[in-house]
Amino acid sequence: MEAIHKKVGRNLQAIRKSRGLSLDNVAELTGVSKAMLGQIERGDSNPTISVLWRIVNGLSISFTTLIEEVKPEVTVVSPDESEPFMEADGAYRVHPLFSYNLRTKFESYMVVMDPGCDYGSEAHNDGVEEYIFVHEGELELWCDDESYRVPAGSSLHFSANRPHRYRNPGTDTAKFYTIIFYADAAARG
Incomplete structure (x- = not known):
């Protein structure tokens, strides 16, 4: 040791x-x-x-x-190795990938949504931003009564300090990766 x-x-x-x-x-x-x-x-x-x-x-x-122990320089994670958080009767599944820490100021997840799933999120704190990368299917984000459709291969960024909704408008499963960045923590850091 x-x-x-x-x-x-x-x-x-x-x-x-x-x-x-x-x-x-x-x-x-x-x-x-x-x-x-x-x-x-x-x-x-x-x-x-x-x-x-x-x-x-x-x-x-x-x-x-x-x-604290120094993390290895290379970390491989698989969503299959974590227990997902589930909402909307299991139609919205969030797999934690990288947890928040003081150095990076962000956390990341893989989200899987069944067709037709509609999930609302409360406003996050001021300074919190979300970066979303759609891998499969299509995602529709509702924010401030505006709808943004994001097909596979595209990305989206928004300030998450207001209520927002994620919806899978397609007939296939949607899979996206999200990074939640805590800007206020970065400013304090």
Whole structure:
């Protein structure tokens, strides 16, 4: 099992780089010296809990973000390996693919809709956007009393901070992939 200070160093460096911050920037935000931050990132130092708290408070992250396991660089997921969430008596099936995390600020799903299925979604928070890529069949999106038909091979993007509906107007199953991006979380990140 990897030493915890090595995980902390790798995670701190990944967070810093994902935000485009230098060691100087992180030192200013956290009150931890640039030299100490460099030692932590290299895994040369086993920081105290009080130093870790200064880092997480300065970067506005959770404590566990620094100690979580680093995900592999390549992750293969299959919708068949997850239990779908079902609505509309099973006619609307949502297969989770990638869960939300602080670094990416998005989550993604594969959605399968039976012919004629009509599913309404409540408004999401301000700043939430949806990106939809229709793989099979056809999708009709209703938003603000406007209808948008999206055939297989086409994509759609919209601000999801208002009620919207998904409908399969065709006679075949519709399958689409959706990415839900949390812009406000990205702005805070």
